Amino acid sequence: MKNIGRTVGIVTGLMFSAMSFADSDCPNTTYDSGYKKQLPVVGRDELIKTNTPLFANGKITCLIGLNYRKMSENEKLRIETGSFKNIKYRIYYTDGSGSIQGDKNSTLDTIKDLHVTNWSTGCKVDGMEDKHWCYIQKKDLMVGIWKDGKSFISIGSEHFPNSNIAIRIDQQTPNSASAESGFNRKQTTQIIEQLKSGSKALTRYQEWPYEQNKDQTIDLYGFAEAWEIINTVYRTPK
Template sequence: MKKIIGIAALSFLTFNAFAGFETPEDQRTKRLNERAVETKNYIDSMVGRTAWYNSNECLTEKIYPDTSNMSYGSAIYSTNGEYKPIIFESGEMLQDTYTDYVTFKIKIGETDEGYIKTDTTMPLKISDNDYIGCFKANKPIKKESTISKSIDDILFGWSYSCKKDKFNGSKSCYLHRANSDLMVGIYNGQHSVYVGRDHYPRSQSVIKIDSNTPIYGYEGSSSTPQKAIEQMKRGKIAYTRYKEWPYDYNQDGEVDLTGFTEKYNEMMEEYKKL
């Protein structure tokens, strides 16, 4: 009889733990406990991880020297515009009615330590996505150098275009450096190296790579394009000469070959896909 009563009592307690009447305080406690588990899992997912931090890029997520000074006007850590590696060493949780606050202790570089505060409504995240926080999983490239390189590529770099004729199936790609008199192409498997524009009728054109022997052509089209391309891959400067209509005198130019090989190889890969 005692055994039966004991089992019945245990069954009642078990049932009561998952269902039954709840006071507002019971419901509040239940929500806090459930949220505490989620917050602990979040802390565990962050502790031990490394991120890259730049104080200039983080206007809201500041690193403070200690937990007693984490408000407006307190000292904050500055990386002087550089990205520094930080390690999340530990985290402490403080529960409030509607959110949990988490304070992480972090190691900055080799010697410095600090603290950063976040909450579960908008928790701190480590991501390379530009729209998600400012703690990066990988060290970003400086924006200035990236922008500068992009501008150089647009204004002065090599670029190519490819197409396949929808009627006869012919394939072609052309590679050109902005503001130059030099173009390299491939049409149905045949390479070409072209110098200048609007050529004087029956005039001679020429290209010379570094100190190599000049390679001649007719009205801009090189007679040995494969030879010229191979020299361009290894060269630094291409010197060009041609005669532009209506003036029967030389037009000389110089073309920087920096980046030519990479773009030429890209173009050839694209050509194969046509």
């Protein structure tokens, strides 16, 4: 009986140590509904490596829940939430994915925001070069920073061969380019400046296999702040 009691004590101590480590690694910790108390907590590899928030009023929280890819462990995700220039944001440190307020009524709540469209964010890493690129996206419009630090704009996907892409911000002169080569550097710089001060954008492209224009109107609420946020994410030490 003494041995059984000692064993239980050791197991309990190990579980407590694991929980204490998770809590100390992140002062703000929440557990989702899938969390399994009896399983270990394992941190995910992170693209964003910082122990301080990206922005002054940001809050880093650890979300711990079952790793559904393995089912034998809980995984820990670090997430920063806050507001930047009165625009709400949520960024995952694993890969820079997240959401930035794209509607004045948005709360960044999954359920409450069913009928609004926010700016989505993300970063990708080139496994051959260990270099990353990041972007923000809303509907068919993607704006980002390449591995070499240059900005880019992409409209739509699965373009019809030899077709063009185009964008018009408010009543400004439209910009167009080959879907294959994309906007040149001068166009990209000009378009981003217009996006930062504009209220809406009209995008156009032709999607395979339909050789007809596909237009979308995009509310530019929060674009300027979203662009600053993703640039900060891009520059943060990786």
